[in-house]
Amino acid sequence: MVSTYAWLWTLLAFVLTWMVFYLIKKKKAETDEAEERRDGVADVIIVGAGVAGSALAYALAKDGRRVHVIERDLKEPQRFMGELMQAGGRLKLAQLGLEDCLKEIDAQQSNSLALYKDGKHGTLYYPKCSKYRQFLRLFPYEPNSRFLRNGRLVQGLRKKAASLTNVQLEEGTVKSLIEVKGVVKGVTYKNSAGEEITAFAPLTVVCDGCYSNLRRSAIDNKDEVLSHFVGYVVKNSRLEDPHSMHLTFSKPFPCAIYQITSDEVRVAAELPADSIPSMANGEMVNFLRKTLAPQIPEAGKLRETFLKGLDDGLLEVKIHPNKSMSAKPCDRRGVIVLGDAFNMRHPIIASGMMVALSDVLIIRNLLRSLPNIGNTKKVSELIKSFYIIRKPMAATVNTLAGIFSQVLIATTDEAKEGMRQGCFNYLCTGGFRTSGMMAILGGMNPRPLTLVLHLVAITLTSMGYVLSPFPSPRRFWHSLRTLAWALKMLGAHMVDEGFKEMLIPTNAAAYRRNYMATASD
Structure with missing residues (x-):
């Protein structure tokens, strides 16, 4: 009996001791988070105030975060990339509360894509949601795009972000990330007066564009x-x-x-x-x-x-x-990489801004679940899911841009030229084929598997063109080479984006349900 009581008291002492240590550890973690939020000038530092950086600054500030944006040059950018906002991108702007930035910049409405080849012409229109309601799964927005001056859009987004009192928009050149015990704590930068300053925040977002000088500090990726x-x-x-x-x-x-x-x-x-x-x-x-x-x-x-x-x-x-640069996850705590600093593709389909805004929307929604983003461990866990959630939109656009850019190159190779002509024929045929490809191009139907099926159909159309008017041994050989080239291109993108993400529609269905459902948030 004495031995039994001794064991019970020992067990009780162990449990009580464990509970005391657990509560002390939990209290210390909560205190550290509170101190980091209280002592930090900002909750988030954003490096770069382009489309992605400005949109993210506005979105996070609207959720009550204190945001410090550092941009190298606040004058209106003079660049000619990013001059088409696809229909899907306009939806993302609306969901972020930023669609009015497309107004008063003399943006031009775009309804179609006109193709010209060897004296022939075809016009591809964005599908009307009412006509393809089931096909588009109630895409809730006007199915057209906007041509625009990129610099004017960027200035509008910056103005919108700077209008919020909890956004500090500053001109400066970020030199490096500040890292303490494997966690990024902020940045070192030179302001417009030439003074070197250190700025701290629980989270740093790098979106300083295709010429990013911080990318290599955060991810191992090459363009x-x-x-x-x-x-x-x-x-x-x-x-x-x-x-x-x-x-x-x-x-x-x-x-x-x-x-x-x-x-x-x-x-x-x-x-x-x-x-x-x-x-x-x-x-x-x-x-x-x-x-x-x-x-x-x-x-x-x-x-x-x-x-x-x-x-x-x-x-x-x-x-x-x-x-071109594939997207590689950033496994370092305290930092996220977005925009062209994170993922680039050939601009021939003009969908880069749409992908960037989609990424911003996903990040904003994930961070909303955290009342305090000072806990870098919790933030890192959330960001891991970001790389999965973004795949339907990003993988669809990256694959289409990569393959389309290669197919458009003229060559004396009969197999490749057959693919080039077959692509033109397929796109200009009309009906489901044209509307389906335009829905994908416009970001209205971001489903990688649907794109794969269209690419297979384009390949078969191209093989038929190579074989016409009758399948001689030489034409049959070139049709097989056309098939091999198509499989090589598609296979490379499947390896890069992931076979599961490309071929299993579960993630695409979840993305459409959560990020394509409403025109405003």
């Missing part, structure tokens, strides 16, 4: 330059069809012409990564005038507008690298 775009603005011009993106299957690379404001037209021509004509000695103008201009169709004032920009002296000519 690849695929090609370049040379672009210029044609002043005092308006296309006969200003509501279409005009894409010419020119040789060797495509050329896009579109209306960015009521009286300005953008010309953007793709160039090889390893052979860019010189601007200084006039090679660029000669290439555009003598090689590319004859391939631009005369319909709709396209060639006339193209040449007008050359005659006016290329006042705003810019050359921009087309980069």
Whole structure:
């Protein structure tokens, strides 16, 4: 009996001791969180005030967070990437409460994609939600896009974020991340006066664009330059069809012409990564005038507008690298990487801003569940789910951009040229094929598996074109090579994005249910 009582008292003492230590540890953790929030100037530091950074700053500040945004240059950006806001991107802006930033910047409505190849023409329209209600699963927004001046949109987003009292928008150059015991605690930066300052916050978000100097400090990822775009603005011009993106299957690379404001037209021509004509000695103008201009169709004032920009002296000519970089999770605590610093794809389908805004919306919704983001462990656990939730939209856009950009390159290879022609034929056929691809392009139906099925159908169409008018042994061989090339391209993206994420529709259904359901939050 004495032995039994001794064991019971020992067990009781052990339980009580464990409870005391547990409560002390829990209290210490809560105290640390409270101290970090009380002592820190901000809850979140955001490096970069582009589309992603400004939108995130506004979204988090609306939820009561104190946000410190550090941007290298607060003047209006002069860049020609990011000049099309897809329908899905407009939905994300509305869900973040930022759609009014598209107003008063002279943005132009876009309803379609016009394709031109070898004298043939096809127009692809965004599907009407009422007509394809079941197909689009009640996409709740007007199915059209907006052409715009990227710098004007960025300035509007910055103004919207800075209008909130708990947002500090500051011009400065971030030099490095501050790391303590494996946890990022803030940044070191130089302000506009040249003073070096350290800023602390429980969470740092790096979204300083495609030329990010902090990316390597947070994730092990490298970008690849695929090609370049040379672009210029044609002043005092308006296309006969200003509501279409005009894409010419020119040789060797495509050329896009579109209306960015009521009286300005953008010309953007793709160039090889390893052979860019010189601007200084006039090679660029000669290439555009003598090689590319004859391939631009005369319909709709396209060639006339193209040449007008050359005659006016290329006042705003810019050359921009087309980069690609797969998204790799950031496993370091206290920091998140977003936007072009995190994930890039070929800009031919103009969906980068849509992916960035989708990522911002997901991050905002995940962080809403935490009353205090000072607990970096809990934040890190939430961010792990971010990399899964974002996949339907990101994987669909990344795969479409990667494959489409390769297919559009003209070549003497019969198999690849067959795919190029087959893609044009498939897109211009109309019906379910055209509407389905346009729904994917516009971010209205972000389902990787649906994209895979369309890509398979395009491949079969291309093989049929190669085999026509009758399947000779030579044509049969080239059709097999077309199939092999298509499988190689698709396989590479499946490996990069993940077979499960691409082929199992569970995540896509959850994404559409949670992030495509309403036009406002």
